[in-house]
Amino acid sequence: MDKAEMVDEMMIFKKMSVLPTEKDFLDAIVSVSLQELKRSSLRAMACPKVDPIHMAYRETVRFVGTTFSAMVSKVFKEFRPLNETHPVFGRLISQRFDISHLSLAVAQLVDAKRLFYSISMRFVQLLNKDDCDSLDKCKRLNVAALGCLLTVAMRILPCLAYLEKVRQYMAQASEKNLEDENAATLTNKKHVALLPKEACTGLHTPRFDIQNVAGFVLPEAVARVEELGLEYGLKL
Secondary structure (H helix, E strand, O other), X not given: OOHHHHHXXXXXHHHOOOOOOHHHHHHHHHHHHHHHHHHHHHHHHHOOOOOHHHHHHHHHXXXXXXXXXXXXXXXXXXXXXXXXXXXXXXXXXHOOEOHHHHHHHHHHHHHHHHHHHHHHHHHHXXXXXXXXXXXXXXXXXXXXXXXXXXXXXHHOHHHHHHHHHHHHHHHOOOHXXXXXXXXXXXXXXXXXXXXXXXXXXXXXXXXXXXXXXXXXXXXXXXXXXXXXXXXXXXXX
């Protein structure tokens, strides 16, 4: 790889998006919920026989799950495996970060995407059932679904924060960093940043069990969902 190609590859890091924070996930819940409220009003006018609130709950869960999945997918797609980049970039990253922790953080996002999908689809199935025939039951299922989705998001926040540090470090890299990298390697001057201990144990389960929602969901996630409902007047 010549110097021009190396500079081009360096630009990949500089163009990477800022990684999602807790606020981004909360904003996504609010945005999707508000959109579904507007759509439910239009559905009620177009088809009076359809229960617009019931449908709004179902579609909110579906699209929040889809939105969360898209948010993490974008991250692990931008963080290419180091063996697909020039070795000099891998060595530069390893001067500051533990490569195994970098791989673990990305793997956690892949697991989170699977959970976002399975949680949203399972709750959509419940909201579609004939016995989901009261507004109160729909509301409880909706809050539980959003609480579970937000729980997964909150559990991967340390991984996202870690990858954001990698992104910032590489985005600030200069040609001089690359030139000095071999000297730093030879003198073994490493300043390794590690993932927080709680993020190294992985998500609590690779699968979602609808029968164990109470053991899965974080109480603070449910509380935050309920606060959003009150704050923005959402039908959560």
